[in-house]
Amino acid sequence: MRDDHPPRNPEAGTARLSDLHLLPRRVYRFRMLGMGLGAPPIALVLQELGAPMWTWAWLLVTCLVWPQVAYVIARRSASPFDAELRNLMADSMIAGLWAPLMHFTALPSALLVTVATADKINSGIRGLWLRSLPGMFLAVLVGGLLTGFAFRPETSLPVLLACLPIMIVHTLAVSLASYQLVRKVQAQNRRLDELSRTDVLTGLDNRRHWQDQAEALLQRHHREGRPATLMLVDVDLFKQINDRHGHAAGDDVLRGIAALLRRGAGPQARVGRLGGDEFALALPVGIAEAEHVAEQLRAGVEQLRLADAPALRCSISLGLAEAGPTHLGLREWSEAADKALYRAKHGGRNQLVRQGDSLEPDPA
Numbered sequence: 167m168r169d170d171h172p173p174r175n176p177e178a179g180t181a182r183l184s185d186l187h188l189l190p191r192r193v194y195r196f197r198m199l200g201m202g203l204g205a206p207p208i209a210l211v212l213q214e215l216g217a218p219m220w221t222w223a224w225l226l227v228t229c230l231v232w233p234q235v236a237y238v239i240a241r242r243s244a245s246p247f248d249a250e251l252r253n254l255m256a257d258s259m260i261a262g263l264w265a266p267l268m269h270f271t272a273l274p275s276a277l278l279v280t281v282a283t284a285d286k287i288n289s290g291i292r293g294l295w296l297r298s299l300p301g302m303f304l305a306v307l308v309g310g311l312l313t314g315f316a317f318r319p320e321t322s323l324p325v326l327l328a329c330l331p332i333m334i335v336h337t338l339a340v341s342l343a344s345y346q347l348v349r350k351v352q353a354q355n356r357r358l359d360e361l362s363r364t365d366v367l368t369g370l371d372n373r374r375h376w377q378d379q380a381e382a383l384l385q386r387h388h389r390e391g392r393p394a395t396l397m398l399v400d401v402d403l404f405k406q407i408n409d410r411h412g413h414a415a416g417d418d419v420l421r422g423i424a425a426l427l428r429r430g431a432g433p434q435a436r437v438g439r440l441g442g443d444e445f446a447l448a449l450p451v452g453i454a455e456a457e458h459v460a461e462q463l464r465a466g467v468e469q470l471r472l473a474d475a476p477a478l479r480c481s482i483s484l485g486l487a488e489a490g491p492t493h494l495g496l497r498e499w500s501e502a503a504d505k506a507l508y509r510a511k512h513g514g515r516n517q518l519v520r521q522g523d524s525l526e527p528d529p530a
């Protein structure tokens with residue numbers, strides 16, 4: 167008998183209230199469909215067996231009355247999810263009972279038991295299918311005692327044909343559900359992958375991902391001799407900005423500068439936020455071109471205005487280092503750019519300094 171699966175497992179403590187209230191209605195539709203498709207082959211077998219009236223009555227109860235009763239029980243329950251779990255177990259017992267009542271007619275008996283168990287597996291609720299087996303076997307036993315374990319496994323052509331709808335519909339429904347689940351998991355994996363590489367505040371590469379990209383650019387420089395320049399960017403007196411205008415305005419400044427860097431650096435550059443108010447750019451260009459870009463960025467940040475804090479002014483200091491033979495790894499390359507940035511800070515801020523430039527006296 168077809169049943170539907172709950173979207174979440176409350177045992178994992180993640181079930182949402184809205185899910186719980188939707189569950190009985192969802193299960194009801196599938197239970198009606200499953201019981202409806204299961205009824206014709208059962209009815210044909212009962213007819214072939216010349217079954218007693220009470221089995222016909224039981225067929226009516228299981229296919230018409232039970233789905234309504236199960237729905238009402240679940241809706242009225244203080245815990246619809248738990249009530250539906252019990253109903254799902256009852257579905258398995260009903261499927262199990264039908265096997266002996268059909269004198270174990272092979273195809274419909276195997277089909278009902280398999281479909282009921284497959285639905286428990288497909289529910290994703292840990293161990294539900296195993297927990298449903300004792301009840302199912304008990305029902306087989308009770309039904310067997312009622313029928314004296316009459317055994318007639320032959321399946322006639324009409325019964326076989328009547329089994330086709332439930333076979334086809336159930337297989338397709340389960341396949342569709344699996345397909346949708348796989349697509350959802352793939353999309354979530356892509357999103358997780360993206361999140362693991364992205365700085366949440368600015369949307370730039372985060373430190374680790376940026377470092378991987380910068381290292382790759384440096385190694386390509388060593389391999390192929392292509393130019394590469396590292397640019398470290400630090401917001402000037404950012405603590406004062408936070409103190410005077412508030413942390414939220416500080417965040418807006420970081421976002422605004424990040425957007426400027428991303429736009430100004432060009433599509434080939436890797437732009438990352440190393441943390442706090444520090445950014446880094448790995449540019450596939452020589453020092454002269456990088457200096458030009460850096461100057462434009464510096465001037466752009468000077469012009470940055472925030473709608474929420476129009477009086478706020480900010481600037482950045484930049485340290486540049488072109489990749490060279492002494493920069494064996496990102497560490498050496500970063501140190502060179504960091505020294506240049508240090509000079510820019512101590513040279514009065516709001517300026518760019520490149521590796522090897524002479525140290526300006528600090529006016530402060």
Ligand SMILES: Nc1nc2c(ncn2[C@@H]2O[C@H](COP(=O)(O)OP(=O)(O)OP(=O)(O)O)[C@@H](O)[C@H]2O)c(=O)[nH]1
Pocket residue numbers: 367400401402403404405406408412413414415416417420441442443511515
């Ligand atoms: N709004 C905001 N502030 C942050 C964030 N991360 C770090 N900060 C603050 O950024 C400030 C960084 O200040 P520093 O780099 O030490 O110094 P500074 O004031 O920028 O001065 P100089 O670098 O010498 O120009 C600290 O006050 C941090 O609390 C963030 O995500 N948002």
